[in-house]
Amino acid sequence: MAKKILIQQDDQTLYKGKMVNMPVKMEAIKEKSVELFDDEEPCIIHQSYCMKHFAETLSALFEQSGTDVIHLEDHEETLDFLDVDTTKNTVIKLLGGKK
Amino acid sequence: MIYLDYAATTQPSEATMDVMKETMLHYPGNPSSLHEPGIKARKRYNEIKKRLAGLTNTHWKTLCFTATATEAINTIIKGTFFKHPEKTILTSTIEHSATINALEFVKRQGGHVVEIPVDNEGFLMIKELKKALNDYDVSLLTLIYANNEIGTIQDIDIIKPLLKIHDVPLHLDMVQAPAHEIIDFEALDIDYASFSAHKFFGPRGIGFLYVRSPERFTPLLHGGKQEHGMRAGTENLAAIAGMWHALEETWEHIEDNERTIKKNARYFLDALSAKGIDYRLNGPDLGTRRLNNVLNIGFKHIDNHELGFALNDEGIHVSTGSACQSEKILPSHVLKAIGTDEAYLHGSIRFSFSEKEDEQTFEKTANVLKRLIESGDYEK
Numbered sequence: 001m002a003k004k005i006l007i008q009q010d011d012q013t014l015y016k017g018k019m020v021n022m023p024v025k026m027e028a029i030k031e032k033s034v035e036l037f038d039d040e041e042p043c044i045i046h047q048s049y050c051m052k053h054f055a056e057t058l059s060a061l062f063e064q065s066g067t068d069v070i071h072l073e074d075h076e077e078t079l080d081f082l083d084v085d086t087t088k089n090t091v092i093k094l095l096g097g098k099k
Numbered sequence: 100m101i102y103l104d105y106a107a108t109t110q111p112s113e114a115t116m117d118v119m120k121e122t123m124l125h126y127p128g129n130p131s132s133l134h135e136p137g138i139k140a141r142k143r144y145n146e147i148k149k150r151l152a153g154l155t156n157t158h159w160k161t162l163c164f165t166a167t168a169t170e171a172i173n174t175i176i177k178g179t180f181f182k183h184p185e186k187t188i189l190t191s192t193i194e195h196s197a198t199i200n201a202l203e204f205v206k207r208q209g210g211h212v213v214e215i216p217v218d219n220e221g222f223l224m225i226k227e228l229k230k231a232l233n234d235y236d237v238s239l240l241t242l243i244y245a246n247n248e249i250g251t252i253q254d255i256d257i258i259k260p261l262l263k264i265h266d267v268p269l270h271l272d273m274v275q276a277p278a279h280e281i282i283d284f285e286a287l288d289i290d291y292a293s294f295s296a297h298k299f300f301g302p303r304g305i306g307f308l309y310v311r312s313p314e315r316f317t318p319l320l321h322g323g324k325q326e327h328g329m330r331a332g333t334e335n336l337a338a339i340a341g342m343w344h345a346l347e348e349t350w351e352h353i354e355d356n357e358r359t360i361k362k363n364a365r366y367f368l369d370a371l372s373a374k375g376i377d378y379r380l381n382g383p384d385l386g387t388r389r390l391n392n393v394l395n396i397g398f399k400h401i402d403n404h405e406l407g408f409a410l411n412d413e414g415i416h417v418s419t420g421s422a423c424q425s426e427k428i429l430p431s432h433v434l435k436a437i438g439t440d441e442a443y444l445h446g447s448i449r450f451s452f453s454e455k456e457d458e459q460t461f462e463k464t465a466n467v468l469k470r471l472i473e474s475g476d477y478e479k
Binding site for chain 2: 045
């Protein structure tokens with residue numbers, strides 16, 4: 001999952017890098033870990049496995065939307081794992097186009 | 100599903116499970132009890148231990164059942180330290196975490212441990228061993244015989260004479276060995292060896308320790324007089340029976356199995372080469388002193404973790420051998436110890452298999468690897 005994204009808020013860059021390293025709320029990681037492993041204190045390797053699942057969710061959203069830009073406000077529930085202050089005027093851009 | 104993680108664990112055969120069930124049904128007594136069910140269980144226990152001793156060419160009282168190989172390894176390392184706290188324990192830089200962390204415990208108690216480096220194939224550096232034996236008053240050399248990550252099989256015939264000069268006992272972590280070679284303790288001529296049943300198609304929760312020199316260590320567990328005073332605790336008779344049966348089954352066709360494994364290992368590597376995949380086999384070449392079923396393969400500029408997850412999604416189950424340390428995923432200490440090229444270090448994956456896999460398994464795995472690697476999605 002080497003897909004790269006850019007997260008911007010009012011044209012200010014919040015994150016640029018690999019999808020699997022995007023900012024995700026620790027709470028969301030723990031919830032995913034409980035779902036996958038029944039472990040609320042995942043080690044770093046299990047955390048990375050949870051991150052892969054979040055990256056797949058985002059990746060699927062790009063596929064479904066058919067665009068390279070997603071407005072967070074339109075997908076608040078699906079992407080509620082993202083660690084951003086507000087969804088208002090926040091966009092996620094898929095860098096390098098869809099593979 | 101393609102399971103290529105036999106070095107992690109194996110599944111017992113139905114026949115082995117039947118033996119365990121039959122033992123639980125018909126031998127419910129405690130072998131230490133002096134009544135009919137207990138005496139019957141004791142007789143069965145002794146019969147099984149004698150059969151296991153027969154298989155491994157040793158006296159049955161040299162065998163000590165443990166819950167795991169980790170327990171067996173801890174017993175020898177800590178037991179040697181407790182007996183000789185002032186002496187030095189030698190080990191290698193490519194040990195299993197059971198050994199590493201037992202030795203860390205020894206160090207925390209004030210013990211002295213020296214790690215002998217290995218060469219770029221994982222073989223112990225004999226010159227360094229000789230130096231350590233001359234420099235220190237040594238109580239034990241504990242060494243992984245067949246490496247669980249890269250497959251290197253140590254040449255103990257070179258090592259043993261050096262230890263004998265200094266009267267130093269040798270403990271071998273032989274956990275990966277029985278699935279691939281018949282163990283003959285008389286011929287091996289070593290002091291201690293640790294084993295785990297679930298690595299050779301036996302059940303989990305049972306292992307054993309070979310002990311030639313019980314006077315040289317202090318037992319880890321104290322309680323009853325089980326295991327000839329070497330390990331207290333009521334015997335897990337069903338698991339012991341399953342372990343014996345699994346070993347007998349494993350060794351029944353071991354030569355044919357090894358031929359199949361070696362042929363398939365060659366096939367897999369050739370398939371990777373034919374598909375133009377840039378890889379390196381970590382550890383010794385095939386056909387030399389190595390486990391032919393443990394292939395640790397480094398893929399250039401690949402993130403092994405992400406590739407491992409992707410293989411899992413494709414139904415191919417492998418191991419990355421990485422370690423987690425709080426905030427970071429670290430590359431394997433074994434691969435670092437053999438000086439693996441940085442370009443391949445982070446992209447190394449362990450494929451471990453049995454005689455049950457066929458050429459189609461490896462052809463499919465190589466095809467999936469080619470597709471995933473060429474996608475560019477898993478680059479480091």
